[in-house]
Amino acid sequence: xxxxxxxxxxxxxxxxxxxxxxxxxxxxxxxxxxxxxxxxxxxxxxxxxxxxxxxxxxxxxxxxxxxxxxxxxxxxxxxxxxxxxxxxxxxxxxxxxxxxxxxxxxxxxxxxxxxxxxxxxxxxxxxxxxxxxxxxxxxxxxxxxxxxxxxxxxxxxxxxxxxxxxxxxxxxxxxxxxxxxxxxxxxxxxxxxxxxxxxxxxxxxxxxxxxxxxxxxxxxxxxxxxxxxxxxxxxxxxxxxxxxxxxxxxxxxxxxxxxxxxxxxxxxxxxxxxxxxxxxxxxxxxxxxxxxxxxxxxxxxxxxxxxxxxxxxxxxxxxxxxxxxxxxxxxxxxxxxxxxxxxxxxxxxxxxxxxxxxxxxxxxxxxxxxxxxxxxxxxxxxxx
Numbered sequence: 001x002x003x004x005x006x007x008x009x010x011x012x013x014x015x016x017x018x019x020x021x022x023x024x025x026x027x028x029x030x031x032x033x034x035x036x037x038x039x040x041x042x043x044x045x046x047x048x049x050x051x052x053x054x055x056x057x058x059x060x061x062x063x064x065x066x067x068x069x070x071x072x073x074x075x076x077x078x079x080x081x082x083x084x085x086x087x088x089x090x091x092x093x094x095x096x097x098x099x100x101x102x103x104x105x106x107x108x109x110x111x112x113x114x115x116x117x118x119x120x121x122x123x124x125x126x127x128x129x130x131x132x133x134x135x136x137x138x139x140x141x142x143x144x145x146x147x148x149x150x151x152x153x154x155x156x157x158x159x160x161x162x163x164x165x166x167x168x169x170x171x172x173x174x175x176x177x178x179x180x181x182x183x184x185x186x187x188x189x190x191x192x193x194x195x196x197x198x199x200x201x202x203x204x205x206x207x208x209x210x211x212x213x214x215x216x217x218x219x220x221x222x223x224x225x226x227x228x229x230x231x232x233x234x235x236x237x238x239x240x241x242x243x244x245x246x247x248x249x250x251x252x253x254x255x256x257x258x259x260x261x262x263x264x265x266x267x268x269x270x271x272x273x274x275x276x277x278x279x280x281x282x283x284x285x286x287x288x289x290x291x292x293x294x295x296x297x298x299x300x301x302x303x304x305x306x307x308x309x310x311x312x313x314x315x316x317x318x319x320x321x322x323x324x325x326x327x328x329x330x331x332x333x334x335x336x337x338x339x340x341x342x343x344x345x346x347x348x349x350x351x352x353x354x355x356x357x358x359x360x361x362x363x364x365x366x367x368x369x370x371x372x373x374x375x376x377x378x379x380x381x382x383x384x
Contacts, residue, residue: 034188034229034243037072037108037282039315041347041363044305045340046071047312049284049319051191051259052331053079053112058096063331068103070335072284074110074191074246076323077119078153088123090181098186108188110246111181115174115218116194116202117149118161124177128161134170136162136214139207147200152324162202165217166210174221179228182243189229189244191259195222196248222247223254231256236280237315246284250276257282257315264288265303267373270311270351270359277313285312287320297333305339306378309369310351310359342382343367 040046049072057080059067067073080092090111097109118128128134135144146159164170178190194200195218203211222245223233230241233254237244247255250272258276263269263285276283287304301320308318321334345364353359357373366383 034182035106035108036188036230036237036239036241036244037315037317038106039071039239039317041345043341043344044309044318045069047317048335048340049073049286049317050321050334051284051286051319052076052321052323052325052334053081053093054096054325055079055081055083057083058099059325059331060328063325063328064099064103066332066335068100068107070107070319072108072110072317072319073097073100074112077112077114077122078324081121081153088126089119089121090123090177094181094184094187098184101186108244109186110189110191110244111178111187112191112193113174113178114149114193115165115221116162116200117147117155118163119149119153120156120160121153122177124173128163128173131173134164134167134173136164136202136205138205139210145202145205147202149200150323152322162200164214165221166213167217171217171221171224175224175228178225178245188242189246190225191246192222192225193248195255196252199248219252219254222252226255226257234279237282239315244282246282250279250281250283255281257284259284259286261286262288263304263308263318265307265371265376265378270307270371273308273311273316274313274351277311277316280314282315282317283313284317284319287318298336298338301336301339302380303371303376303378305336306369306371306380309344309363309380310361310371310378312347339380343384345383 048070050067050070051074053076055078075093075096077089079089079096093111100107100109118125138145145162147162148159149155163174181187197215206214225245226233229243229245231237235256237256244257247258249258260272273283273285285308325331343365344367348362351359351361359371362368368381371378
């Protein structure tokens with residue numbers, strides 16, 4: 001039997017510690033089970049992910065033909081943002097992931113949540129608005145701390161409220177939003193945006209002790225969900241997991257998976273990827289939303305793919321594109337058959353950086369990769 005938290009959290013729950021919450025994870029039977037993402041070195045296609053939303057509503061059947069080629073799919077917060085229904089985004093994300101699962105049940109599906117920002121178009125924002133004791137407040141005057149969000153999603157001009165993770169009730173509330181999504185049976189994991197230390201300038205509003213408690217609470221939230229999905233914070237990701245919590249930085253505490261939000265063709269990006277791989281973490285390398293790949297697709301992917309292949313390890317995934325898909329062309333440009341569907345094979349060794357500043361790596365199929373740190377150009381010689 002699979003086990004998980006049966007959470008429609010009682011807001012007055014007070015587990016004595018993170019261990020108490022972890023015990024709850026292990027003790028309660030679950031009616032549905034998520035799944036870890038598939039991974040294979042055979043081709044790059046098995047090491048890719050899609051992360052976006054469609055503001056006008058569900059993706060079209062034609063768009064889905066491309067999306068379901070990816071083994072790993074996250075639906076972003078703006079799903080159906082402009083559909084005019086006034087519904088909260090959580091069911092829209094679930095419905096879109098259900099449509100994806102219907103076509104390819106083996107795809108690992110992920111729902112977007114923000115660990116800091118109270119985005120107003122989520123259903124959870126309605127309850128949070130009525131819980132002023134849950135709001136993060138400034139240490140000097142106890143006024144609610146408001147902070148800005150991504151302008152692509154029309155955040156309120158005055159800023160948004162912040163979840164105060166120093167409070168157990170808030171942690172329970174936030175965890176329940178993720179877990180309840182998985183109870184749909186079509187969601188395998190959650191993307192925990194802003195979960196890294198000092199995101200959205202929260203430290204500017206807090207004294208040292210309050211900031212320490214807030215950041216420690218965020219770690220507890222992430223660690224509890226990592227445990228819920230069958231992992232252990234700070235330990236390698238395991239394919240036996242029942243899903244995944246995706247965080248934001250390789251040096252975060254309490255996680256075993258993260259996304260490099262602005263991966264590019266640079267040595268710094270390669271080293272960040274390698275840092276995650278050395279820890280055994282699942283790593284998503286996302287080519288930044290302002291990168292030219294968004295406008296010319298496959299023609300512009302070669303250098304970032306080369307950088308990715310130099311640093312990739314088990315459970316490393318490559319993805320590209322903006323958080324909001326601009327249309328069918330945008331979706332289709334994210335899949336590059338010329339790069340994704342060629343023979344690869346497991347790496348023969350880790351990448352080696354020569355005295356000339358060039359990383360080189362070879363793969364079992366005979367494919368070889370080189371990346372010049374000076375020119376930031378990559379060369380891939382495919383086996384076939």
